[in-house]
Amino acid sequence: MSIKLSLVIITNNEAENIARCIESAQTVADEVVVVDSYSTDTTQAICERYQARFMQHPFEGFMQQKNYALQQARFPYILSLDADETLSPELLASIKGIKENWQHDAYAMNRLNNYCGKWIRYCGWYPDTKVRLFDKRKAQWGAGEIHEKIVLQTNATQGKLQGDLLHYTYTSISEHVERMNRYTDSMAKVAFQRGKRSNLWKILTSPIFNFIKKYIFNLGFLDGYYGLVVCTMAAYYSFLKYVKLYELSRKSSA
DSSP, X not given: OOOOEEEEEEESSOTTTHHHHHHHHTTTOSEEEEEESOOSSSHHHHHHHTTOEEEEOOOSOHHHHHHHHHHHOSSSEEEEOOTTEEEOHHHHHHHHHHHHSOOSSEEEEEEEEEETTEEEOSTTOSSOOXXXXXXXXXXXXXXXXXXXXXXXXXXXXXXXXXXXXXXEEESSHXXXXXXXXXXXXXXXXXXXXXXXXXXXXXXHHHHHHHHHIIIIITOGGXXXXXXXXXXXXXXXXXXXXXXXXXXXXXXHHO
């Protein structure tokens, strides 16, 4: 017996992405639910063009917003996508098959990331496995290290789907740098609250080891020019994280 599936998306100024996202999944979704945090662009008009159920809700955090969106879905079976993600044809076919033969409480899928127009298959960026198809009676969004993640109940089972979730990450290096600065602010604060500390040795060596790991051992060099950029950014990310943690430690002891 075929199940009914709710496609659930949260948005904020996603006019550049949302149509591509909905179009990739509309043949498998029995409803489209979009929870928006007061976009000022044409996100709402685009969603309504695709007959999505569009509603606005104050943003209190990604985990909270996504769990609120789950509550708005009419069906318990959820396909949760970010606005900058789409289903590959193979993944779409896999989900259609699962709708006819639902066996687990949740399903994971590999995510392939696009960086400035280049699909990154190495650098430690792939397979980047995510759970995005699940029964909301057995799973919900919980807090991860930085990003939210699906947390399953202890008795829940999980399967794996064929095909890739296509993620359009950064359209420019400037965008990457800006977001990386925000992420490392959060990372340093969380690490400090958990009692972790930094030192000059970590600030110096962590970026070097991170670059070597991703560029050499994770075969980042096979991704060409943008592989080099991604691995260098990863090293810079590590530097920022530890230097910001070091600054927090200095301020607390001053």
